[in-house]
Amino acid sequence: MSHQDAVHHAAVPAAQPESAVAAAAVVRRTDPQVRKVAVKDIVEALAAGLRDFQAAPLYGLAFGALYAIGGMLIVWSAFMAGVGYLAYPLAAGFALVGPFVAVGLYEVSRRRETGEPLSWSAVLRTIWAQHHRELGWMAFVTLFVFVVWMYQVRLLIALMLGLRSFTSLHEFLVVLATTPEGWLFLVIGHAIGAALSLVLFSLTVVSFPLLLDRDVDFVTAMITSVRAVATSPVPMIGWAIVVVLLLLVASLPGFLGLVVVLPVLGHATWHLYRRIVLPMA
Structure with a gap:
């Protein structure tokens, strides 16, 4: 050589x-880049979500009604299965799947933003196309957290309230409100629920609209979502509290309030995503 x-x-x-x-x-x-947001951005995103709902109410009412009916069916199934005392934790945990149901609302807001024609066929076609993409994995993550939530509820009931069988939701609530064991169950149960909700919120607040908007994998979407919360912790945790409180109040009248609250929150989430994640160069 x-x-x-x-x-x-x-x-x-x-x-x-x-x-x-x-x-x-x-x-x-x-990789998607995130910017820091302030409380003002949260307020403006909520106002924009309300405007989207007012501009296209039929879409919002339809998806909101679908979500409300899903909540009713879950609670009804619990009573039919003889575990009506689980209606409260089921109803609380059901709020965790809200971001997945709101995918159609993100598409409505996206089309209004870009000026694309808005029709049921276009929205439903976009939703259907997601089963070939990464958004299906995000739905699995959401449902997995919901299952973990219900398992920890059953475990706490067994550990703190014993293996007794509650004949009704009323009996279960009486035990929770009048016994030390019930108070302890409420404190620990809500603490664990808050932790799970914060984890899921951090994983999904940006990831669902990001997966709808761009061709990225679901792991990148979750990492971006967590980075968004870490970059603006106070406004984002404040947004999480607002979402939880609104969903809780909307669920009290037999889930009927969700018909209006879910679409407003769904549209607002899209606009918040647009404020957080920088446009592609």
Whole structure:
């Protein structure tokens, strides 16, 4: 081998790490970037969500009614199965799947924002297309957290209230309100529920609209969502509290309030996402 050939072969391995670094830099640049938001952005996103609902109420009412009916069916199934005392934790946990149900609302807001034609066929076609994409995995993550929520409720009941069988929701609520064991169950149960809700909120507040809007994998979407919360912790946790309180109040009258509250929150989530995640370069 000549001296020139030896120099050429020796130089090739040194070039490989440089190209790998360049490729990695390109990958990093394509990751969604987040900006810091303030309380003012939360308020403006909520106002924009209300405007979207007022501009296209039929879409919002339809998705809100679907969500409300789902809540009613879950509670009714609990009573039919003889575990009516689980109606309260089921109703509380059902709020966790709200971001998935709101996917259609994100598409309505997106089309209004871009000026694309708004029709049921277009919205439903977009929703249907998601089962071939990463959004299905996010739905699995959401349902998994819901299942974990219900299992920890059953475990806490067994540990703190014993293996007794409650004949009705009223009997269960009486035990919770009048016994030390019931008070302890409420404190620990709500603390765990708040922790799970915060985790799921951090994973989904940006990820669902991001997956609808861009071609990214669900892990990147969840990481982006967590980064968004970490970048603006006070406004984002404030938004989480607003969402929980509104969903709780809307669920009290037999879930009927969700018909209006869910679409407003869904549209607002889209506008908040647009304020948090920077547009693609």
